[in-house]
Amino acid sequence: xxxxxxxxxxxTNPDGTPYTGQLMYRSVFGPLVSNPTQPDCSDAVVSGxxxxxxxxxxxxxxxxxxxxxxxxxxLAAFRERLRVVTQ
Numbered sequence: 001x002x003x004x005x006x007x008x009x010x011x012t013n014p015d016g017t018p019y020t021g022q023l024m025y026r027s028v029f030g031p032l033v034s035n036p037t038q039p040d041c042s043d044a045v046v047s048g049x050x051x052x053x054x055x056x057x058x059x060x061x062x063x064x065x066x067x068x069x070x071x072x073x074x075l076a077a078f079r080e081r082l083r084v085v086t087q
Contacts, residue, residue, distance in 0.1 A: 009021065022039060042070070043070050043071045043074055044068070044069070044070035044071045044074040044075045044078065045067075045068075045069045045070055046067070046068050046069075046075070046078075047066065047067045047069075048065065048066035048067055052065045053066055057082060057086070058086050059082065059083055059086050059087070063079070
């Protein structure tokens with residue numbers, strides 16, 4: 001932080017590489033299915049009505065109940081991981 005309390009970008013990452021401002025995704029669930037290609041890591045997006053989206057997240061609605069955009073392989077992997085943790 002600067003003297004006014006504003007956040008300041010670091011010069012380097014914790015591993016010593018130069019800080020570029022690019023978001024980096026790490027998963028506690030294992031290896032990544034793909035390396036993100038979008039700056040904000042939004043290679044796949046699931047959206048919809050809040051109630052339908054919540055039910056879809058818990059495996060109580062089919063894929064047709066929500067809008068899915070982006071990398072189909074990534075969406076399928078996300079859905080599979082949700083299935084494992086919500087059963």
